[in-house]
Amino acid sequence: MLIITCPNCGPRPVEEFRFGGEIPQPPDSITDPFERDLDQVWMFTNVAGVQTERWFHDAGCHRWLTAARDTSIDRFVD
Amino acid sequence: MHAPERLDGLRVVATPDALDHAWFEGDVIVFRIAHDEVIAFGAVVAEVPDEHAIVERETAFVGWGLSYAEFDELIARHVEWPLPVERPALAQGLAAGLPVKLWFDHDGVLLVVSSGFAHEVVDRFRLPAFAETVTKQVTRQVRA
Numbered sequence: 001m002l003i004i005t006c007p008n009c010g011p012r013p014v015e016e017f018r019f020g021g022e023i024p025q026p027p028d029s030i031t032d033p034f035e036r037d038l039d040q041v042w043m044f045t046n047v048a049g050v051q052t053e054r055w056f057h058d059a060g061c062h063r064w065l066t067a068a069r070d071t072s073i074d075r076f077v078d
Numbered sequence: 079m080h081a082p083e084r085l086d087g088l089r090v091v092a093t094p095d096a097l098d099h100a101w102f103e104g105d106v107i108v109f110r111i112a113h114d115e116v117i118a119f120g121a122v123v124a125e126v127p128d129e130h131a132i133v134e135r136e137t138a139f140v141g142w143g144l145s146y147a148e149f150d151e152l153i154a155r156h157v158e159w160p161l162p163v164e165r166p167a168l169a170q171g172l173a174a175g176l177p178v179k180l181w182f183d184h185d186g187v188l189l190v191v192s193s194g195f196a197h198e199v200v201d202r203f204r205l206p207a208f209a210e211t212v213t214k215q216v217t218r219q220v221r222a
Contacts, residue, residue, distance in 0.1 A: 001158070007113075008111075008112050008113060009169070009170055009171060010159070010160065010169075011159060011160065012159050012171050012172075013158055013159065013172070015172060016171055016172050016177075058177070059170075059171055059172045059177035060170045060171050060177070061111050061112040061115075061170065062111070062112070063112050
């Protein structure tokens, strides 16, 4: 079972959460602020490894949290 | 075990420090559902030391009072996450696929759900349904 640790509620099964997408980091080569915003919203890296994601605790505290997940093994990491 | 009660109170959103020092009039049970939000069941007046605090009446929940024996028999096996050991304590999450809030007191457990899930709770946990008189009162109010 995939477990997410909610800062308010503690460890909970992933079924209690709604996926909010990854938080991509625009590459340094993009310097224009508008282009960086555009890249962050629309361009996803979808890495095979650790990526930072947003999750919403739908069945609990109704708060967003940020978590790091290793997509290659589908496990959350500290 | 009793039929569910409608739980009225206040929902307050404020800074965490203000909620730590908030005062609620009456015999209340305060659910700290997040660092910046509480639901105070039974409260009608709240004093919150935060000028930007949001205080709204909350009428969307129903609750069942259970003994620990009843909780162990009917509810605990549906909970797939660790339950708190300290008392009193609030726990919230899925139980039998329903979003529930559990208030663990020294005397027993209060199972709280959004009223829209009340009938699902009755079906899935085999808990008592609303008393017929209450149902009729609500029906009468809706028709009026």
